[in-house]
Amino acid sequence: MSFANHVIIFLVAVPLAVAPVISLLRVRHLPWLMACITSLFVFVLSIQLTQSVLHSGDVTYALGSWPAPYGIELRAGALTAMMTVIVSGVSTMALWFGRYGIYVEVGEQRAHYFYAAWMLVLAGLLGIAVTGDAFNVFVFMEISSLATYVLIAGGPDRRALTAVLKYLIMGTIGATFYLIGVGLVYMMTGTLNFADMEIRLADVENLRPVLVAAGFITVGLALKAAIFPLHVWMPNAYTYAPSAVAVFLSACSTKIALFILLKFDFFVFQKNLAGHDVQFSWFLMPLAAIAIIFGSAVAINENNIKRLLGYSSVAQLGYILMGASFVTYLGLSGGILHIFNHALIKATLFMAVACVFYRVRSAELKDFAGIAQKMPWTMAAFVLAGVALIGVPFTAGFTSKWLLIKAALEAGVVGYLLLAVVLIGSLMALVYVWKVVELAYFKPATADLSRVSEAPLMMRIPLWIMVLMTLYFGIDPSYPVRLANAAAVSLLGHLS
Amino acid sequence: MTEMSEFAELFGLFNYWVFIVLLLIGLYTIIAKSNYIKRLIGLNVFQSAVFLLYISMDKVEGGTAPIILDAGADQIFSNPLPQVLILTAIVVGIATTALGLAIVVRIREQFGSIEEQDILEMETP
């Protein structure tokens, strides 16, 4: 067997198969170690997949050797490859980073189930990314969602339970809506394979069920992706989840749903529904703009830092959506680049907050007063990542916003409006980041911080690796830009 | 037979209407009820509605279940694919329900109630 041909299935099958093994390991540290190694292995594979996609084009794989559309097909282009790198990379860093925190927050006697669930989330997200089959997306979405509920329910606060139940109910509604949409498309085309759907939809005369299917799929995935105004489950879920889980999920889980939404809209519907691109942008553009303003405004008024970051994610998802809603090369590549950059930045911010949480046992804003003197490394990391979130030049956050601004300038009158939204959003980000920084650096401590010390070295190292990457990709963004451009080209390629 | 097909024409969409009604009843239960268990029951009805949508697609008039016992015979079979998909969906349904119930039980232990309104009052002091 030639290993290189099977890389794409290993991405999914390895973490999947490791999960039951981990669930049986009741030995201390072993579940964690095994999860880390698996995640790192998958990360290396996803880099390899990315290389082969960049060099020799899309990768496909027929499961069970059955030809598509009869069997299930895996298919990876540039966008898919980038998603796998983000998911597996953040998972690896969060696992490395989260070891101490998880022992404290989740408890040791059930850690083996926790790490098994983590592997399932990883496998689920990667499975969604690489599959070329609409129903298969649903199956892996359910694996990742159910495992995500498990991870969040491990949070130390009892409110984690109510947050997770809300997420469970809304997530199930979202997935079921998606299933209805897929069912309707299947009803009209007789196929479940994305590529095949695109071709066969062209022959469908009565498009009404397809139109309704597009509606169901959009709403269902928007629920999963926490797109404004369907984001209500998200801030609390991130706030009460164990810290390492918040790092992982904030960077990956909503973006995967967004990715499927883009895939459906650009691969399946754009060419086949008359005027879909216009409807698509007129539907999403206002939502994106409102999400940016609303999310930032709530973040400014929020007193819990984790929830603040959650609302900031609502806003940042708005940028991604805005990029997609331009339906132009520059806009798409800016939006896709922002998926990458935001994953990096938000994971770093959640890590920094998790470091403080580990020492102070609180994420309330008031408990951050004067913390910078006790935890200088952690807070310095927070400042740098915060600067990147605002979008200051020479940080990762700048490159994607620059592309978005250029795309907005291309878009005429509406573009100026959106340009204003981007700038106002950035200023608002400055306000909520500054709120934390001011308190941490310039205010005297309100609580007794004498027993608080800097976070353990094994938490600071991954944190700073992330910070350095944020800076590095700000100065030399060529790698993600190359991927984002390739992805934008392939998305638009289906339009003409 | 013609009488039958007129009837089929009339009621040929009945399954889809029932699907919609059940979907909405489930959704209503989820949105309007405060009791968590009742909501999970609603979620079950909601998901069952989708099963009905898929299984209604698979029927071919005059067909039988797709089990080919006599390969040569000239038989009509109903469509196997939606059945396979719904087998998966049923399993997903019970998995979600089981996890949801476990969380509800823990909520009851931690908050002493399974009514959302009570808990919201507790969470906002």
Place this chain on the structure above:
Amino acid sequence: MFILFGVFLLTFLIIISIAIIRVKSLFSAVMLSGIFSLLMAANFFILDAADVALTEAAIGAGITTVLFLAALALTRETEQRETHSRVPLLVLAIAAAPIIFATFDKPRLGDPNAPVHQHVAPWYLEKTPELIGIPNVVTAVLGSFRGYDTLGEVFVIFTAGIGVLFVFGVHQRKAAISGGELAQQARGIRHHLIPRIIGKIFIPVILLFALYVQFHGEYGPGGGFQAGAIFAAGLILYSLLEGVDKALQKFPPKVLPWFVASGALLYALVGFVCLALGGNFLDYSVLHSNPVVGQHIGLILIEIGVGVTVFGVMLSIFLAFAARESK
């Protein structure tokens, strides 16, 4: 004729679901939803979906109802609050419009010319005897053509299993609730001679039937999911008759996770073995020199994997609920 019968069943379904909303007692609501699932199963059966009907009856009407009852015993039996908001109705009315709008272009029920019956499905019906060599096309699609979906499905069940164990993992000993109903019932039944004797006669029959469903899945309706659920149902009946404590002695909490994990692992390993033998992932043809025999072997193995995990998960979830109150 099937349409007439279908219309009757479906109307009944709607009536029951409205009753579910209106009834105040959660116990009644759960029972009604059990009946709902059973009617749904009957409806699936007349729509030629025998496998789905069997699964819905075993899982939807059987295990789900038991789990709800177990959860009720740990929480409370009636709804406390009533919501009078009209907003949801409005939202739903808006949601309803586009879906009803869409139905008028849908193919009629049973229309053989519908697009669903044109493209992929006939290929399955045509090729299954030749490529897989088993009569039940549903099993062939489930296990082989779309075996990757089924792999995912087993892991969904696996996730639910470890999820419930994880969520219940802490504070198990100091559960805040006092004696629940189910445990009392369970102990209560033990003192009734007739159900106990009848039950004892039935349990072996149920277990045998489960094995039949497991290994007959290639020829008739059935397979790992149904078999695992029925087998678990048999043992749940045992624990209701003999008491949870005795069931826990037979299936100590240390043993069940092995069932939960090993089935899922077996399925994944079959995939990797196919890789090692030079095929693609889950390509059972390479398991034997004759591809059709290879498919057979693969299907039997993965169905066992499915059955074991479904059984392990269902039983451990039930016991996790039941043991929680008896402590």
